[in-house]
Amino acid sequence: MSTSVSFARERLDTPTSNAALMRKYDAVAYAAKSNALSHPDHMAVVATLFGLDPADVATCRVLELGCSDGANLLPMAASLPDASFVGCDLSPRAIAAAQSAVAELGLSNVTLFEGDLSAMPETLGDFDYMIAHGVYSWVPATVRDALFALARRRLKRNGILFVSYNVYPGCHVRKAVWESLHLHVERIEGASARLDAARAFAAALAEPGTTQNPIDALPRHEFRQVTQITDSALYHDDLAEPNDPVYFHEFAAHAARYDLRFVAEAKLSMTAADTSPAMQRFLAGCDRLEREQLLDLAQLRRFRQSLLSRGESATGFAIAPERVALMRIGASVPLLRAAAEGKPLMDPGAPGAPAGDEAKALQSLFAWMIAIAPETLPISEITQRLAWSADTPRSLEAILTDACVRGSLRATLRPPALVALAGDRPKASAFARWQAGRGTAVTNLQHETMQLRDENALRLLALLDGSRTRGELTTVMADALPGWEQPRVAQRVDEYLAQFGKLALLVS
Ligand SMILES: C[S@@+](CC[C@H](N)C(=O)[O-])C[C@H]1O[C@@H](n2cnc3c(N)ncnc32)[C@H](O)[C@@H]1O
Structure with a gap:
């Protein structure tokens, strides 16, 4: 059964209040879309590799906070009929769109709530996977607290929470741009007038003047970007209020106050430390949270998609390559793109890149995976076909895990639902x-x-x-x-x- 419930709204109306946020999302609809990194299957893959035992995706319970019109939640619900999904959003316009999509699709495993995530009823039960994509940095501090408090109460012990957020130091440059735009548009009434004014101002600021320094190229590049992004991204990110980036260590400490521990980045390639040899010396000896913070500084990161958990990891949150044996492997989107563009499938110069026989075996595995894409294969079949010899320095599992971390291969725990070739009745x-x-x-x-x-x-x-x-x-x-x-x-x-x-x- 699909249901919709409304909550009483707060009375205080400040520029960053829920009422103001709701008006903004109603004035300019957010162009939501699916995020493969927030899919429970992907969360389960990462959590499994980092030593957790997440719930079976086929029958899991998922809660998405700030689900907008269901663009992320509903395709998951449609493809996992035995799992159940709850979506919550403040915007009546977004929830109405999600509700009509649920009805048109005939989905019976979705419940939608219109209202503040802080006011979600406790009767909802507990969740195996929770998603807050595009929420944490864009809501007041009280709502950020409420988000983690909800996860502490409602996330199962082996549950995983996906949270995306803006981070420093990369967002320092973006913030300079956001503040210039705010100064220009703050007295302009109406969403479309604000958008037009912000674009025109950004276009002017993107032009280098005769008195500028060459190092001004970075903010000017940002201003140029602003002129090219969609209304939705400009209004709800660059012009958003609140829009509060944090340092990773602040995020991890905030989560820890709610018994939530950092598992890993959902984007596995962000765990690879492709940094300079000098930076590697700073990274040596750091604990995993210090290392994450240093990587943000070294790579000037501006955005993170982190996985958190209340549970213990059997490996102390270290990656356990042997756990890939439970999974199926396929070509990743970047690998398929490289193949389509005729680019090299591997970067032999990357630190720790495979060499010799390992590199040859991987090349042939990549070619095979590209040929069968988007299908995936169990590790047993890959081992057989590659005739992996036990006396190679690294196990096949270690090499496959490494290729997943580097972003060339992808792993899944789900049995295949798709086919590459159309049948008689496609x-x-x-x-x-x-x-x-x-x-x-x-x-x-x-x-x-x-x-x-x-x-x-x-x-x-x-x-x-x-x-x-x-x-x-x-x-x-x-x-x-x-x-x-x-x-x-x-x-x-x-x-x-x-x-x-x-x-x-x-x-x-
Ligand atoms: C930037 S959009 C992200 C939408 C979607 N998750 C995505 O990333 O495509 C943020 C969403 O969070 C919702 N939101 C903001 N504050 C909220 C709150 N206190 N409770 C529930 N939803 C909220 C907004 O209405 C909006 O739909």
């Missing part, structure tokens, strides 16, 4: 079919959102409910391609289907 995921009838954004079975700007591709995708043969699809598509001979339409349909398979949109 079928696309129900969520992508629903999206295809409504716009150009499409979320695939790896929880990635892409833009399909070809209206015939969207039309075909919407038809793929598994009831039509390729011949029947060709007949329907002939209407959309007037003047095309039947064999040419059939060929086009085959090409689209092959493309959908590669984009992880097809199910068996």
Whole structure:
């Protein structure tokens, strides 16, 4: 059953109050989209590698705070029918959009709450996975406290909380830009007038003047970026109030006050310390939290997507490569992109990069994974095929884990739901079919959102409910391609289907 509940709203109306925030999200809708790093399967992969035993994703309970119109929550719910999902957001406009999507999709495993996350009813029960994406830095301090307090009460012992937030030192440069924009727009009334004024001002500030120093290039680059981003990003990030970056050590200490411990970054490649040899000397001997803070300084990071837990790690939160044996492995998006662009699949110069026989084996594994993408394989099959010899310096598990950390491979704990090749009666995921009838954004079975700007591709995708043969699809598509001979339409349909398979949109 899908339900919606409203909470009483606070009375105080300051520029950063919930009432003011709600008005802003109602004035300019947030362009929410799926975030593959916040998917419970991905959280489970990272948590497992770092020594935790997270809940089975197929039957888990998920809470998303600040879920907006459900762009992240609903595709998860559609692909995990035995799991249950709760979404909460302050914005009536966003929750109304999520509610109608739930009804149209016929989802029975989603509950939506309109209101302040601080006021969520305790009757909701406990959660295996909690998500707060784009919330922590963009709400008042009291709401940040309430978020962690809710996690302390409602996150199960082996549960995982995903939190994204802006960080220093990278955000010092961004903050200089934000403050200049605020000075310019603070007395301008109305969202669209503010957006126009901010863009015009940023465009002027992006131009180097004759008296400027070469080192001014960095803020000018930021101003140029501001002129190019969407209304949603400009209004709800650069012009957002509040927008409070923190240092990582402050975030970790805040979480610790609520018994939440840092597990790892959701983006595994952020755990790799690709820093200079001089920086490596500073990193040596640091504990893991000090190391994370130093990496932010060394890499001038501006954004983090951290996983937190209340539980103990069997490995003291150290990565345990042997745990990859539980997973399936496939090519990552960056690896597929490198292959498509004809770029090298490995950087032999990167610190700790595989060499010799290891590098050769990985090259052939990458080529194989690219060929079968988006399908994944269990480790047992990879071991057999590569005929990995036990006397190599590192185990296959260690090499695969390393390739996942470096971002070339991806791991999953889920049995495969997708197929790379369309069958006799091709079928696309129900969520992508629903999206295809409504716009150009499409979320695939790896929880990635892409833009399909070809209206015939969207039309075909919407038809793929598994009831039509390729011949029947060709007949329907002939209407959309007037003047095309039947064999040419059939060929086009085959090409689209092959493309959908590669984009992880097809199910068996
Ligand atoms: C920047 S948007 C992020 C939306 C989405 N999670 C994403 O990243 O695509 C922040 C969302 O948090 C919601 N929000 C802000 N304060 C909240 C609160 N106190 N309780 C619940 N939702 C809140 C806003 O309405 C908005 O939809």
